[in-house]
Amino acid sequence: MKRVLLTLSYDGTNFYGWQKQNGLRTVQGEIEKAIEIIAGKPCEVFGSGRTDAGVHALAQTAHFDLPVDIPISRLSEVLNNLLPGDIAITCAEEVDLNFHARFSIKKKRYQYRVYNGNVKDAFMCNRMGWVKYTLDEEKMLECAKLLEGRHDFHGYCSSATCTSDFIREIFAIDILKEDDFYYFEVEGSGFLYNMVRIIVGTIVDVGRGKLSIESAREALEKGDRSKAGVTMPASGLYLKSTTY
Amino acid sequence: MKRVLLTLSYDGTNFYGWQKQNGLRTVQGEIEKAIEIIAGKPCEVFGSGRTDAGVHALAQTAHFDLPVDIPISRLSEVLNNLLPGDIAITCAEEVDLNFHARFSIKKKRYQYRVYNGNVKDAFMCNRMGWVKYTLDEEKMLECAKLLEGRHDFHGYCSSATCTSDFIREIFAIDILKEDDFYYFEVEGSGFLYNMVRIIVGTIVDVGRGKLSIESAREALEKGDRSKAGVTMPASGLYLKSTTY
Numbered sequence: 001m002k003r004v005l006l007t008l009s010y011d012g013t014n015f016y017g018w019q020k021q022n023g024l025r026t027v028q029g030e031i032e033k034a035i036e037i038i039a040g041k042p043c044e045v046f047g048s049g050r051t052d053a054g055v056h057a058l059a060q061t062a063h064f065d066l067p068v069d070i071p072i073s074r075l076s077e078v079l080n081n082l083l084p085g086d087i088a089i090t091c092a093e094e095v096d097l098n099f100h101a102r103f104s105i106k107k108k109r110y111q112y113r114v115y116n117g118n119v120k121d122a123f124m125c126n127r128m129g130w131v132k133y134t135l136d137e138e139k140m141l142e143c144a145k146l147l148e149g150r151h152d153f154h155g156y157c158s159s160a161t162c163t164s165d166f167i168r169e170i171f172a173i174d175i176l177k178e179d180d181f182y183y184f185e186v187e188g189s190g191f192l193y194n195m196v197r198i199i200v201g202t203i204v205d206v207g208r209g210k211l212s213i214e215s216a217r218e219a220l221e222k223g224d225r226s227k228a229g230v231t232m233p234a235s236g237l238y239l240k241s242t243t244y
Numbered sequence: 245m246k247r248v249l250l251t252l253s254y255d256g257t258n259f260y261g262w263q264k265q266n267g268l269r270t271v272q273g274e275i276e277k278a279i280e281i282i283a284g285k286p287c288e289v290f291g292s293g294r295t296d297a298g299v300h301a302l303a304q305t306a307h308f309d310l311p312v313d314i315p316i317s318r319l320s321e322v323l324n325n326l327l328p329g330d331i332a333i334t335c336a337e338e339v340d341l342n343f344h345a346r347f348s349i350k351k352k353r354y355q356y357r358v359y360n361g362n363v364k365d366a367f368m369c370n371r372m373g374w375v376k377y378t379l380d381e382e383k384m385l386e387c388a389k390l391l392e393g394r395h396d397f398h399g400y401c402s403s404a405t406c407t408s409d410f411i412r413e414i415f416a417i418d419i420l421k422e423d424d425f426y427y428f429e430v431e432g433s434g435f436l437y438n439m440v441r442i443i444v445g446t447i448v449d450v451g452r453g454k455l456s457i458e459s460a461r462e463a464l465e466k467g468d469r470s471k472a473g474v475t476m477p478a479s480g481l482y483l484k485s486t487t488y
Contacts, residue, residue, distance in 0.1 A: 009366045013257060056367075085369030122253045123300075125329030 002066045003099060004075065006031075006045075007091040012056040013126040013235070014086060019050045027051070027087060031062065034082035038075075039068055048101045048108065048242045049191075054126070054234035058111070059090065061242045063101040104244050107171060109187040111240040112200040112232060117180040128181070129200075129236035135182065135207035137175065143206040143216050144173035147199055154223030156199055157192035158231070166192060166223070173199070185240065197232040198225075205229030246310045247343060248319065250275075250289075251335040256300040257370040257479070258330060263294045271295070271331060275306070278326035282319075283312055292345045292352065292486045293435075298370070298478035302355070303334065305486045307345040348488050351415060353431040355482040356444040361424040372425070373444075373480035379426065379451035381419065387450040387460050388417035391443055398467030400443055401436035402475070410436065410467070417443070429484065441476040442469075449473030 008031075016024040020032065028045055035043045047062040070078070075092040083089070115121060115128040116135065124130060147156070150169040157166070169189040176183040184200045202219070205211035211229050219227035252275075260268040264276065272289055279287045291306040314322070319336040327333070359365060359372040360379065368374060391400070391414055398410040413433040420427040428444045446463070449455035455473050463472035 011366045011369060013370065080364045085364075085374070086366050088364040088366040090363075119334075120324045120329075120332040122255045122330050122332040125255060126257065130329070 001097075002072065003063055003095050003097050004066050004072060005061060005063050005091075005093050005095045005099065005101065006079075006089055008057065008060050008062065008087060008089045010057050010060065010088070011086040012051060012054050015053065017051055017053045017055065018047050018060070027057075027060075028062075030083060030087055031079075034079050035064060035066075037082055038070060038078060039066060041067065043067070046101045048105055048239075051237075051239055052194075052234050055237045055239070056127075057239040059241050060239050061101050061244075063095065063099060099244075101242075105190070105242055107187055107189055107243045108191065109185060109240045109242075110191070110196045111238045112184040112186070112196060113236045113238065114182040114184065114200075114204065114232075115180060116182055126235050129204075129232045131182075131204055131208065133208035135204065136209065137177070137207070139209075139213065140175055140203045140207040143203045143213055144175060146213065146217055147202075147220065148173055151220055152223060153192055153195055153220075155219035155225050155228050156195050156202070157225075158194035158198070159225065161193040163192065168192065168195070170199075173203075175203075194231050197234070197237060198228055198230075200236075201232045202229035204232070245341075246316065247307055247339050247341050248310050248316060249305060249307050249335075249337050249339045249343065249345065250323075250333055252301065252304050252306065252331060252333045254301050254304065254332070255330040256295060256298050259297065261295055261297045261299065262291050262304070271301075271304075272306075274327060274331055275323075278323050279308060279310075281326055282314060282322060283310060285311065287311065290345045292349055292483075295481075295483055296438075296478050299481045299483070300371075301483040303485050304483050305345050305488075307339065307343060343488075345486075349434075349486055351431055351433055351487045352435065353429060353484045353486075354435070354440045355484040356428040356430070356440060356476060357480045357482065358426040358428065358444075358448065358476075359424060360426055370479050373448075373476045375426075375448055375452065377452035379448065380453065381421070381451070383453075383457065384419055384447045384451040387447045387457055388419060390457065390461055391446075391464065392417055395464055396467060397436055397439055397464075399463035399469050399472050400439050400446070401469070402438035402442070403469065405437040407436065412436065412439070414443075417447075419447075438475050441478070441481060442472055442474075444480075445476045446473030448476070 020028045045064045076089045113128045115124040154166040174185040264272045289308045320333045357372045359368040394413040415431045418429040
């Protein structure tokens with residue numbers, strides 16, 4: 001038996017997220033189906049974390065235990081031929097048997113893509129969030145700085161979050177602009193439910209002048225979700241990298 | 245009553261094509277729903293032609309009769325706010341009452357996008373056809389030249405085509421290459437069912453050396469579909485323009 005670490009990308013548009021669900025098309029479900037064909041029996045795949053419906057991955061990671069003797073060097077190709085077109089394995093490598101895709105993780109980076117043009121673009125809808133308003137970059141950077149560091153992010157997660165530990169560390173929030181697009185990158189130790197989408201929504205709301213930086217600070221200090229900004233749509237979110 | 249011509253683009257990924265169908269999400273269905281909200285009653289929308297499930301449009305055209313007095317100059321904005329994100333009205337203009345989006349058409353141009361890279365890319369799957377093989381451009385141009393002009397295209401349409409008139413005129417087939425992408429553009433008087441996808445599939449099959457130019461010629465001269473190439477997937481096809 002070998003433990004295999006997969007790196008993979010997916011266009012999340014037509015998946016009900018990462019996690020396997022009966023009768024629904026999910027990324028984990030499709031990968032487990034492909035592996036079962038190779039392995040001849042069901043093998044559970046452990047992702048670095050779940051992604052929601054519509055969320056994409058540039059480099060998600062996941063591990064599983066391969067019970068048959070297949071050269072790992074050929075595994076990407078074999079799996080890619082079995083998988084649908086909207087999932088691509090970019091790397092397959094053998095790892096230690098005590099490695100775990102979720103628990104061994106040190107940090108994770110998400111990218112959030114915003115289309116900032118005036119004109120509605122039908123091809124952006126499944127790939128980007130759309131913000132029509134002019135954004136003040138200085139204000140956005142100020143808001144990003146406020147959120148960096150180790151904080152209780154109770155005010156920056158969905159009320160559906162199931163945890164009692166809201167402390168997370170954000171190592172960096174970078175904002176890049178290119179033509180009509182903004183790329184927000186958030187790197188952290190881990191994230192609460194909807195946390196990246198609410199962080200970006202808050203930065204954007206501050207940038208367009210809808211929300212004050214004081215309100216964003218209050219959301220952080222008092223853990224008050226109502227003082228933070230909107231939850232950006234899932235379609236603009238990309239899991240960019242995981243670090244072990 | 246005013247007759248209105250709409251120009252619109254759509255990402256066809258999550259539509260069951262253009263044509264209204266009970267219980268399914270279609271482009272015509274979504275547009276008629278939005279217009280009904282403005283008009284206060286159902287209005288039929290006539291497209292320049294149907295597009296299949298998964299096929300996109302950069303500039304589809306469609307007309308309808310607007311029974312209420314709304315300034316046409318504001319119609320695009322109003323409709324775009326009512327429509328989902330994957331349909332965008334790019335122009336709305338008043339036309340003559342004898343204008344018909346389908347019957348007044350002079351020519352139509354389709355673009356077919358091919359990703360020609362070696363590496364599987366999850367984000368191409370819903371937007372492009374994927375051809376891994378090296379393509380011989382000279383052979384492809386030769387095949388394109390063969391198909392230009394006025395012909396009986398019986399061998400270049402799906403067996404599901406419902407017509408007795410298979411004569412069509414292809415004004416031009418252009419092939420553009422840019423990095424790892426090929427853009428095939430086909431302009432004609434009109435097209436049979438799956439005709440563009442079979443024309444591109446034949447050119448590609450000739451380009452990769454799977455099919456001879458003689459076989460492509462036989463398909464044309466004898467109306468023998470089995471001598472032509474594959475039907476390319478819907479996801480790479482874009483209706484690019486219509487000319488009246």
